Amino acid sequence: MSNHSILPQRAPLLSTPAWSAFFAALLVVCALVPVLHLVMPPDSPLHMSEYMVALVGKIMCYAIVALAMDLIWGYTGILSLGHGLYFALGGYVMGMYLMRQIGRDGNYKSDLPDFMVFLDWKELPWHWSLSSSFTATLFLVVLVPGIVAFVFGYFAFRSRIKGVYFSIITQAMTFAAMLLFFRNETGFGGNNGFTDFKRILDMPLATRNMRMTLFVITGCTLLLFFLLSRWMVASKFGRVLQAIRDAETRVMFSGYKPLPYKLSIWVISAVMCGIAGALYVPQVGIINPSEMSTAASIEMAVWAAVGGRATLVGPIIGAFVVNGAKSWLTVTAPEYWLYFLGALFIVVTLFLPDGIVGLWKRLRGRGGRGPKAAAQQSAALEEGQAPTGAVAPATGGAQ
Amino acid sequence: MFRFLLPLATAVTLLCGTAAQALTADAARAMAAGDTDDRIAALQKATATPDAATAAFVQAMADDAVKITPATVLVMKDDKGFDASTGAETPVPDDAEDIVNNNRMRGAFEGTLASLKLLSPERSERAAAIEALREETDTGRLPIIDRALAAETDDGLKTRLQSIRSRILLSSQDATQRSAAAAELGNSASPATRTLLIEQLKQETDPAAKAAMQKALAAVEGRLVWGERLAALFSGISLGSILLLVALGLAITYGLMGVINMAHGELMMIGAYATYVVQGLFQKYLPGAFDFYLVAAVPVAFMASALVGAGLERSVIRFLYGRPLETLLATWGISLMLQQLVRSVFGAQNVGVENPAWMSGGLQLMDNLALPWNRVIIVAFAFAVLGAMAWLIGRTRLGLFVRGVTQNRPIASCMGVNTARIDTYAFALGSGIAGLAGCALSQVGNVGPDLGQGYIVDAFMVVVLGGVGQLAGTVYAALGLGVLNKLLEGWTGAVLAKIAVLVIIIVFIQKRPQGIFAMKGRSAEA
Numbered sequence: 001m002s003n004h005s006i007l008p009q010r011a012p013l014l015s016t017p018a019w020s021a022f023f024a025a026l027l028v029v030c031a032l033v034p035v036l037h038l039v040m041p042p043d044s045p046l047h048m049s050e051y052m053v054a055l056v057g058k059i060m061c062y063a064i065v066a067l068a069m070d071l072i073w074g075y076t077g078i079l080s081l082g083h084g085l086y087f088a089l090g091g092y093v094m095g096m097y098l099m100r101q102i103g104r105d106g107n108y109k110s111d112l113p114d115f116m117v118f119l120d121w122k123e124l125p126w127h128w129s130l131s132s133s134f135t136a137t138l139f140l141v142v143l144v145p146g147i148v149a150f151v152f153g154y155f156a157f158r159s160r161i162k163g164v165y166f167s168i169i170t171q172a173m174t175f176a177a178m179l180l181f182f183r184n185e186t187g188f189g190g191n192n193g194f195t196d197f198k199r200i201l202d203m204p205l206a207t208r209n210m211r212m213t214l215f216v217i218t219g220c221t222l223l224l225f226f227l228l229s230r231w232m233v234a235s236k237f238g239r240v241l242q243a244i245r246d247a248e249t250r251v252m253f254s255g256y257k258p259l260p261y262k263l264s265i266w267v268i269s270a271v272m273c274g275i276a277g278a279l280y281v282p283q284v285g286i287i288n289p290s291e292m293s294t295a296a297s298i299e300m301a302v303w304a305a306v307g308g309r310a311t312l313v314g315p316i317i318g319a320f321v322v323n324g325a326k327s328w329l330t331v332t333a334p335e336y337w338l339y340f341l342g343a344l345f346i347v348v349t350l351f352l353p354d355g356i357v358g359l360w361k362r363l364r365g366r367g368g369r370g371p372k373a374a375a376q377q378s379a380a381l382e383e384g385q386a387p388t389g390a391v392a393p394a395t396g397g398a399q
Numbered sequence: 400m401f402r403f404l405l406p407l408a409t410a411v412t413l414l415c416g417t418a419a420q421a422l423t424a425d426a427a428r429a430m431a432a433g434d435t436d437d438r439i440a441a442l443q444k445a446t447a448t449p450d451a452a453t454a455a456f457v458q459a460m461a462d463d464a465v466k467i468t469p470a471t472v473l474v475m476k477d478d479k480g481f482d483a484s485t486g487a488e489t490p491v492p493d494d495a496e497d498i499v500n501n502n503r504m505r506g507a508f509e510g511t512l513a514s515l516k517l518l519s520p521e522r523s524e525r526a527a528a529i530e531a532l533r534e535e536t537d538t539g540r541l542p543i544i545d546r547a548l549a550a551e552t553d554d555g556l557k558t559r560l561q562s563i564r565s566r567i568l569l570s571s572q573d574a575t576q577r578s579a580a581a582a583e584l585g586n587s588a589s590p591a592t593r594t595l596l597i598e599q600l601k602q603e604t605d606p607a608a609k610a611a612m613q614k615a616l617a618a619v620e621g622r623l624v625w626g627e628r629l630a631a632l633f634s635g636i637s638l639g640s641i642l643l644l645v646a647l648g649l650a651i652t653y654g655l656m657g658v659i660n661m662a663h664g665e666l667m668m669i670g671a672y673a674t675y676v677v678q679g680l681f682q683k684y685l686p687g688a689f690d691f692y693l694v695a696a697v698p699v700a701f702m703a704s705a706l707v708g709a710g711l712e713r714s715v716i717r718f719l720y721g722r723p724l725e726t727l728l729a730t731w732g733i734s735l736m737l738q739q740l741v742r743s744v745f746g747a748q749n750v751g752v753e754n755p756a757w758m759s760g761g762l763q764l765m766d767n768l769a770l771p772w773n774r775v776i777i778v779a780f781a782f783a784v785l786g787a788m789a790w791l792i793g794r795t796r797l798g799l800f801v802r803g804v805t806q807n808r809p810i811a812s813c814m815g816v817n818t819a820r821i822d823t824y825a826f827a828l829g830s831g832i833a834g835l836a837g838c839a840l841s842q843v844g845n846v847g848p849d850l851g852q853g854y855i856v857d858a859f860m861v862v863v864l865g866g867v868g869q870l871a872g873t874v875y876a877a878l879g880l881g882v883l884n885k886l887l888e889g890w891t892g893a894v895l896a897k898i899a900v901l902v903i904i905i906v907f908i909q910k911r912p913q914g915i916f917a918m919k920g921r922s923a924e925a
Contacts, residue, residue, distance in 0.1 A: 079724045159909045164659050164723045168859045169905055175856045176901040179894050294856065298661075298731050305728060338739035345732025349725040350718055 011234050013227070022223065029219030034212050050211065057215045057283045059323045060222050064276035066303040066315035067225055068269040073301065074309030075233055076265050077245030078162075082170030083273050084297035085177050086145040090274030091287040092181075093140045095194035096131040098205075098282060102198045114196075115189045125187040134201055137278075145274030146267050153266040157259050162248070171294055178292035193288025200282055211283070218279045222316070225272055229312055232268075241265055242310075299341075305348050308355025317356055422452040427472040427483040430456070431465055431498045439507045446511050446543065454515050456483055461508040466495040514540050517547035522556070529559050533591065538567055562587050566595060569612075574605035581608065585615030590767045593619050626767040631885050637774040639881020640781035641843070643874060644836035645854045646861035647781075647788060650873040651829035653862055655792075655805045656822065658716055659727040662734035663858060664851020665741075666830045669707055670700035670837025671846045672741060675750050690755040693842070700838035701831040707737075708830020712823045720822075734851070741848045749847035758842060777839050784835055789870060791828070801825045860904050866914025876914070880904075 014022060033056075036048040065087055073079050099113040108117040112124065130136040152173060156166060184190040197205055204210065232238045243251045244258050251258055281287045290296065299322075307318025322344065329337040352359055422445070429441035445453050459465050459474045466473045466480065473480035473489060480491040500508070516528035525547075532540070544564050551557045561583065568580035577599075584592050596616040603609045645667065652660045660666075674696040681692035711733060719726040754773055761771040792798035800821045803811040812818050840850065861880060865872030880900060887896035908914075 073724075079727070081727075155906075155909045159912055161908065161912050164727065165863065165908070165912060167659075167724065167727065168863055169908060172856055172860060172901050172905060176898045176905075179898050183894055294852070298728070301728060302732075335739065335743060338735045342732040342734070342736035342739070345735070346715055346729045349722075349729040349732075350715065353725075 013230055013234065022227075026220070026223055029223070030216055033215065033219075037212060038208060050208070053211055053215055054283060055327055057211075057218050058280065059320055060215075060218045061276045061280040061283070062300075062303060062323055063316040063319040064218075064222050064225055064279075065273050065300050066307065066319040067222075067229055067312065068272035068276070069300050069304040070307075070309060070312060070315040071229055071232070071265055071272075072269040073304060074311070074315070075238065075245060076241045076262060078262065078266070079164075079167045079301060080170045080266075080269075081167045081294070081297045081301065082174035083270070083300050084292045085170075085174040086149060086270040086273035087277040087280070087300075088177075088181070088287065088289070088291040089145045089148060090141045090277030091281045091291060092188060092194070092277075093137055093144055093274075094278035094281045095197075095287040096128060097134060097137040098197040098200060099189075099194050100128075100132045101200060101202070102196065105198055106196070113189070113194075115184075115192065116187070119184055127187065141274050141278040142271050145270045145277075149267045149270030150263065153263045153270075154259075157262045157266070171297070174292050174297055175294060178289045181289040181292065189288070191288065193286060194281075195286040195288075197282065197285055205282060205285075214279065214283050218283070221275065221279060226312060226316065232265075233312065237261065237264070302341075302345055302348065304355075306344060306352075306355055308357030308359075311355070311357045314355050314357040321356065422450070422456055422484050424472065424482075424484040426453075427456060428467070431460060431472050431483075432467050435501060435504055438504060442507055442511055446515060452484075452486070454512075457508055457511055457515075460498065460500065461505065461512065463497065463500065465498050466491065467498055468492050468495045510537065510540065514543045514547075517543060517560075518550065522553055525551070525553075525556055529556060529563065532563055533559070533589075538571060541567055562592075566592070569595065569599050574608045577603070577605065577608040578611040581611040581615040585618040587619055587622075589619075590623060593623060623767055626765040629765075630768050631889055632882065633768075633770055633774070635882030635885035636878060637778055637881070638885055639878035640778040641836075641840065642857055642861050642881050643877035644777075644781045644784060644839055645833070645858045646865075646873050646877050647784060648829040648832035648836060649858050649862045650865075650870060651788075651792075651801075651832065652826055653859070654865075654870075654873065655801060656825055656829070657723065657805075658720070658826065659723050659730065660716075660829075661727055661731040661855065662711065662737060662851075663830075663833050664853075664855040665734045665737040666704045666708055666833035666851070667837035667840065667854065668741060668846075668848065668851040669737070670704045670834030671752070671841040671850055672745060672750070672837075673700040673703040673834065674838045674841045675745075675752050675846055678752055690757060693755050693758070693838075696838055697835065700834040702834075704834025704837065705827040705831030708833070709823050709827040711830075712826040716826065717819065717822060738848045738851075745848075747848060749845045752841040752846050754842055773842050777843065780835075780839055784832060785870075785874060788828075788832065792870070797821075797824060801828075856901075860901070863908060864904055864914055872914055 033048060033053070036046055037050075037053050040047040042049075065083060069080070069083060072083075102113065104111060106114040106117075108114055110117045112121060116124070124131075130140060152170075156169060161169060180186055181188045181193075182191060188194075199205055200210070233241070240251065240256060240261050243254075243256075244261060248258055277287075277291070303319040303322050304315040305318070306322055307316065308314025322341075325340065326337065329340055348355065354361070426441060426445050430438055430445060432438070442457070446457065456465075456474065464475045465483070466475055470492075471489060472483040473491060473495060474483050475481075475491070480489045480495070481487065482489045510532070513528045513531040516524055517532070519525050519528070532544075541564070544560060544567070548557065548560050548564065551560060565580040565583040568576050569584065571577060571580070581596070581599075584596065593616065596612055596619065600609065600612050600616065603612060645663075648666070649660065649663055652658045652663065674693070677696040677699050678692050681689050681695070685692075711730075715729055715733065716726060719729055758773045758776055761769045762775065763769045790798075792801060800811070800816050801824070803814070803816060804818050804821045804825075808818055811821075837850070840846075840854075844850070857880075861876045862873060864880065865874070865876030883903075884896055884900050887899050890896070891899065
């Protein structure tokens with residue numbers, strides 16, 4: 001990416017072919033898919049089925065999450081095992097709004113959501129008070145994950161918790177939140193979460209036009225976030241992040257305070273996940289605490305790893321490949337899905353440190369172990385020393 | 400019920416000798432037919448002065464072996480009828496009907512038979528009868544209890560009878576008797592007494608009796624509170640010892656070697672399934688020695704997990720040393736595959752692992768403090784494993800090599816230590832201990848493909864909290880977390896306690912990122 005001059009020129013946001021690809025993707029999302037889905041007759045081979053629209057829409061939400069993971073892990077070297085929490089928080093905020101939109105059409109014909117009637121609650125708990133307003137919901141989708149991430153990140157980064165320690169703490173945090181959301185008395189629908197949504201902005205959800213609208217919004221959000229991420233990592237801010245990833249101590253000795261950088265990217269990444277969750281819920285039609293399970297969060301990391309860390313395009317590709325394989329395999333051969341996923345984790349970490357994108361570059365013969373790969377490796381070495389200092393990478397089986 | 404009744408007939412027969420004719424035809428009829436209230440009254444009247452014939456008749460009624468005709472009451476034996484009062488064989492007329500016993504009547508029979516057994520010459524039978532009557536509150540039993548008290552020679556049984564008597568008296572009509580009974584009950588330390596006192600207090604009207612009951616209640620509660628505290632402490636230690644077992648393996652693989660092994664839980668699962676397989680083999684080939692299957696399962700579980708662990712180390716983990724985040728993801732992948740493997744082989748359902756006979760039951764220390772044997776044994780087992788591990792790491796040549804390699808790999812290598820092999824051994828050892836934890840867990844929880852998932856977060860918390868590379872820290876963290884969790888549980892409920900503990904750990908690590916026991920010296924900041 002950069003050459004070895006002291007003050008490198010700022011790289012263009014995207015190269016010309018990349019801009020072409022970007023606009024092609026925009027065209028596909030905003031024009032081609034709507035035409036294929038809405039205009040093509042259902043019996044035409046070019047028709048895109050509702051199932052496909054829903055699936056691709058869902059995967060695009062995951063791709064936003066993968067992009068967020070890439071910013072925090074690929075570019076800053078912080079592996080979060082708790083991004084499922086932010087995804088779920090955004091989803092729950094949207095879910096609360098959608099629950100209120102059901103109105104009196106629930107099974108119990110009450111103003112309250114069904115599960116509250118079932119629990120014999122008489123009025124809405126305090127944290128539901130803003131849920132009737134769509135505008136407030138839009139703000140909360142950003143604010144709730146943002147504030148939670150800020151508080152958690154501030155304390156964690158201030159104490160200079162790094163590497164695996166940080167990963168394990170994020171995991172514990174998400175696990176605790178999952179237990180909390182499983183409870184009935186916290187007012188989030190317990191085990192079942194929220195489902196049976198009927199409408200959004202007083203318009204019915206289960207129509208082809210609404211589905212298409214949500215699809216286009218999700219696709220545009222994804223592309224927008226891609227541009228934003230691209231802009232961030234190319235900026236000075238992004239370069240400091242990568243410097244933190246590669247040698248945090250050296251960054252500090254150069255006069256930079258890592259805390260604000262790490263905290264900013266952490267919060268941005270959490271907010272992206274929250275927005276992805278909010279887009280996910282109306283399309284998939286359910287949100288429950290299992291989104292916060294350990295497994296779900298770790299899977300997010302593998303999307304980024306499969307596609308290729310620190311590439312931005314990679315995680316999006318990774319999200320599509322892994323989730324595409326998931327929806328195909330869980331239908332055709334459910335018992336092999338976990339073998340496949342497990343093997344994917346191992347193969348990617350052992351043989352494809354730069355993911356699919358790295359593989360493709362190597363196949364095209366221009367990648368090899370370029371400066372970036374070397375930088376990543378040195379980052380890995382540094383990480384290895386940070387938490388325990390137990391295994392110095394040297395002789396024996398290491399490396 | 401029959402098991403309970405059979406020795407009774409002999410007992411009462413012995414007691415009352417040949418005085419068999421005391422049951423009159425009228426009394427028999429009154430007990431066998433009519434309104435339930437009247438029958439119970441008749442039953443109490445007849446058994447206030449017990450004799451063998453009455454006892455046998457009550458038993459026959461409880462066994463549904465009594466028929467009734469307008470003229471006689473018949474006890475049926477081998478399809479022949481015997482007159483209830485005379486005992487003479489009588490032909491059974493066609494219009495004879497079975498007597499009808501509702502549940503209340505059956506309860507009355509059982510209570511009566513138990514109280515009759517109070518007079519048995521066998522101490523063990525009397526003790527069993529007292530045990531059966533310990534929750535009794537029916538005033539109708541008073542005469543026979545008084546009789547039994549007079550005849551009782553064993554001091555221990557006498558005290559227990561006395562307390563049963565007080566319980567019954569507590570519901571008597573006479574207020575002074577109620578006060579006296581309450582004062583007596585104040586010496587008890589059983590949760591049932593507390594419930595009884597609280598219930599009686601609600602309906603008590605006499606002020607003196609009420610005061611006596613309140614005093615007694617306070618005394619009982621004061622005694623109970625210790626039992627409850629100790630019970631909470633023990634369940635905390637029990638949970639802590641399980642956490643300790645789970646975390647000990649991690650203390651080696653993560654604490655010493657720095658390998659984030661997310662498949663640790665699955666290695667435990669393998670240990671638990673190994674126990675299940677050994678149990679199956681014993682059931683099939685050595686049913687006589689079934690009680691000892693667990694002893695055989697311990698080394699099998701260790702070996703099974705250790706072998707899998709060694710295989711993992713050789714094939715995957717050794718390529719990832721020094722890259723903890725990659726190790727984390729790769730071992731997570733391994734854990735998914737192992738789970739699915741177990742699902743394919745053993746099915747997705749939980750499998751049943753039985754406790755051997757010597758592990759069921761418990762140690763009753765107080766009325767409200769019972770220590771189940773399986774828990775006690777697991778606590779002991781956890782400390783035995785801890786001791787063995789401390790010895791292995793601290794005193795043996797292998798342990799020396801492991802410590803040397805973790806402290807300074809290049810120098811250890813220069814000294815001629817085969818570091819790659821030591822890595823494999825150490826990882827296999829940690830995995831084997833996970834297998835032991837799985838073997839222990841199979842005795843207290845469900846054995847299924849998800850077994851490991853539930854513990855992995857906790858286990859990492861213990862190791863991180865205790866301080867990496869620290870065995871002592873692991874021990875304190877495990878026991879501390881276990882006790883803290885159980886204490887909070889009594890206060891907030893299980894799930895909130897768990898959340899609180901996780902939050903406490905997260906906050907604690909902010910303050911002390913190196914855990915309770917930070918490593919000192921050069922290795923601390925490396």
